[in-house]
Amino acid sequence: MNTLLLRPDPGHEKFGLGPFFRVEPLGLEYIGAALLAAGYPVTVADLRFRPGATAWVRRTTPRIVGISCLHALEYDRIIATAAEVRRAAPNAFIIVGGHAAASYPAPLEHDLIDAICLDDGEEVLPALAKAIKKGLPLTEVPALRLKTDHGWVTTQPLPERTSLDLIRLPARHLVERHRSGYHCLLFKPVWLVETARGCPHRCSFCSVWQFYGRTCRERSLAAVVEDFATAGDSIFVADDLFWYDPERSMELAAALKKRGVFKRWILVQTRTDLITKRAEVMAAWRPLAKDFDIFLGLEAASDSGLEGITKDSEVTDSVEAVRLARELRYGINGNFLVDHNWGEAEFQELWDFVARHGLQRAGFTVLTPLPGTEFYEGIKARIPDQPWSNFDMHHLLWEPKLGAQRFFELYAETWKRSILNTSGEKSLLDWVRQVKPSQWPYIIRVLWQTQRMMKPDAYMTEHALSRAPLPEPAARQPGAIVRDEGGQP
Ligand code: B12
Structure with missing residues (x-):
C-alpha cells in the first residue's frame, strides 16, 4: 500500500x-x-x-x-x-x-x-x-x-478548510537527500517554511485569494517556532502574505527570539501597506536574521495602474514601504507587472520609477490571466489553445498594443535595468564574489540562463512557436493596467 x-x-x-x-x-x-x-x-x-x-x-x-x-x-x-x-x-x-x-x-x-x-x-x-x-x-x-x-x-467538499493546527510538522526527512540542491539566489541550501495560508486581499491577477475565499489560516505559534528552530539557516517563508496579522506577528517574533532563533537569511512576501501601517512589526522581526529580504508586490508605478489590478494600495505606500524597510536594513526585491496594452509611455514611466527609487532589485512579469481568476474566466474564450507553458508570465497570450516585436524590445530593456543584467551595474564578478568557490558553477549557470531575459529575440523565438494564432488585440480586460488618454483608469 x-x-x-x-x-x-x-x-x-x-x-x-x-x-x-x-x-x-x-x-x-x-x-x-x-x-x-x-x-x-x-x-x-x-x-x-x-x-x-x-x-x-x-x-x-x-x-x-x-x-x-x-x-x-x-x-x-x-x-x-x-x-x-x-x-x-x-x-x-x-x-x-x-x-x-x-x-x-x-x-x-x-x-x-x-x-x-x-x-x-x-x-x-x-x-x-x-x-x-x-x-x-x-x-x-x-x-x-x-x-x-x-x-x-x-465529491462532497471537506466539512471545513483544514485547520493548520491539525497538520503535523512537514516530514522533511522525506526529501533530505535533495537538500543541497534547494536554493534561492545566493543562499544554498534553503528551507521552505509556512506559518499561514491564504490572503484576504483581492488583486485581480492572483488566484490564491479566489481559491481560499479571501481567508487566511494561521498555524499556532508553538508549531511555527518549532519548525523555524529545527529548519536550517536560510529560510524562504511560503506564506502568501507575511505579517498579515500584526498582533500575531509581534507575538511570533517574541517567541522566536525567546527560543534563540537567529538565521543567516530569511525571505518573506508581503504588501506595502502592511509595512507602512506597522513599522513596529518590522522592527521586531529584523533582528531574527543576518540578512532579511522582502518580496514586495509593487506591481505598478502609478495609482491608476494599482487601481487597474485592484491592489487596494497606493504608490505612496510603495515609496514609504521601501523607505521604511531600507531604514531597518531589509533588502527589497520588488515585482512589477507589464501589460499587453502598454504603449511606450507606460514603459518609460516604469523605468523612471525604478530609477528614481533605486529599485533595480526587481522582477518584471507580464500581467497574465491565470486560471482560477475572474480575469481568466473573462478572457479564456479569446485565448484558445495556448500551450500551458505560456502561462509563465513571460509570454504574450494575445497581440500587444505595440506589436510583439516592439513590446519585447521594451520588456527586455526593462529587465536590462535590473541587477540581473551582468552587463549592467552588477557584473558577473560581483555576483561570484558573493558566494563560496564551491557555488561558482551554480551562480554562473543561473546567471547565464537569466541573461536570456534581456534579449528580445529570445522572447520572439518562443512567441513564434506559440501554437495558436493570436487573436485581435484585447481591448480593455478586467485586471489590466491601462489608462485612457486622460490618464484615468
Ligand atoms: C514557493 C512558490 C514558488 C517557488 C517555487 C516553486 C517550485 N517550482 O518549487 C518559486 C519562487 C520558484 C515560484 C515561482 C513561480 N510562481 Co510560484 N508559488 C510559490 C508559493 C508562494 C508557495 C507554494 C508552497 O510551497 N506552498 C506551501 C505548501 C504547503 O502548499 P502547497 O504546495 O500548495 O501544497 C498543498 C496543496 O496545494 C495540496 N497539494 C500540493 N501538491 C499536491 C499533490 C497531491 C497529489 C495532492 C493530493 C495535494 C497536493 O496539498 C498541500 C498541503 O495542503 C505559491 C503560493 C500558493 N499559495 O500556492 C506560489 C504560486 C503557486 N506561484 C505562482 C506563480 C504565478 C509563479 C510564477 C509564474 C511567478 C513568476 N513571477 O514568475 C513562477 C513560475 C516558476 C516556474 N517557471 O515554474 C502562482 C500560481 C498561480 C497559477 N494559477 O498558476 C502562486 C499560486 C502564487 C500566486 N499568488 O499567484 N513559485
Missing part, C-alpha cells in the same frame, strides 16, 4: 526567476507526514533531480501516485508525467493536487489521471489511501474531481 508523491520538473524555466529559486516540495512533505501518521508508507520524489518517475515507480511499486501541480504553466507537463507513471505502473491510482490543480482542474481531466484533489491534501490523501485499502467507494472521499464510468464527478 505504498504511496509515491512526485514533484515534477516544471521544465519551463527559460524566463523568470525559476532558475534562481528551487525549493523543497513542502506541500508533499505535509501530506507525507499525514500519511505516515495514519500508518501508510510514503516516498516523496523530486523529479527536478535524478532519477526520473519510471525509476521511482519501479523502486517503490506504489498503489497510489500523487503528482503535484502548483502552477498552471505545468499542466501539460503533469499529463506527460502521468503518462510516464501509467506506463511503469498500469494499475496505480494517479491523483493530481496542488494550487493550480485545485483552483482550475479542467485541463487535468484526462484519461491518464484518476482524480484531482480540489483542496489541501493533508486530509484528502489519507482518506483516499484508507478507501483504496479497504475497498470503500471513492465517491465518499471528500474534495475530489473523480473519474468514474459515468464521467468526471465532484
